[in-house]
Amino acid sequence: MNRHVGYGFSAPISAAIDILPESLRHHMTDVHIVTGCDPVFIGLHAYRYSSDGRSYKHIAHVVYPYHQLTLPKHLRHPTIVLPTMRSICDILHEMGHIVHFWYGLDIIVPAIDDDYARINHHEAFAVAFQHWVLSSNDPMLDEYIKHLFESLLIRSR
Numbered sequence: 001m002n003r004h005v006g007y008g009f010s011a012p013i014s015a016a017i018d019i020l021p022e023s024l025r026h027h028m029t030d031v032h033i034v035t036g037c038d039p040v041f042i043g044l045h046a047y048r049y050s051s052d053g054r055s056y057k058h059i060a061h062v063v064y065p066y067h068q069l070t071l072p073k074h075l076r077h078p079t080i081v082l083p084t085m086r087s088i089c090d091i092l093h094e095m096g097h098i099v100h101f102w103y104g105l106d107i108i109v110p111a112i113d114d115d116y117a118r119i120n121h122h123e124a125f126a127v128a129f130q131h132w133v134l135s136s137n138d139p140m141l142d143e144y145i146k147h148l149f150e151s152l153l154i155r156s157r
């Protein structure tokens, strides 16, 4: 799978990359991003619906290599899928899932006070990451989460 970024999507994606901490920015530049299409139709994965019944044709999501069973192993990469245009905040959220994958999906952060963060520990990580990138002093983030993200940045240098 190569990167597919429509011109219309490049501005918010670039803006999201630009506000990442520097040590993550160059890693994120290499992440595969599929935009403006149905990921099942192009053969990225074969899951039509999310666990809560929403079609992957329409929702922003991340696909990990172990979900890409329709692709040969050497073409499987963690991939951000944006079927429709999304805000910078939403793109940062999906990048949070990528960061979680890089450092270990077994890392558990406590859910901040947000309905989406309470869905599972994957969403808890992504929502916390999104808030932390936008403001590392966000009062919703507790000290544990701030220290965790800061330590992950040190490991990524």
Ligand SMILES: [Zn+2]
Pocket (backbone or CB within 6 Å): 093, 094, 097, 122, 123, 126
């Ligand atoms: Zn998410």
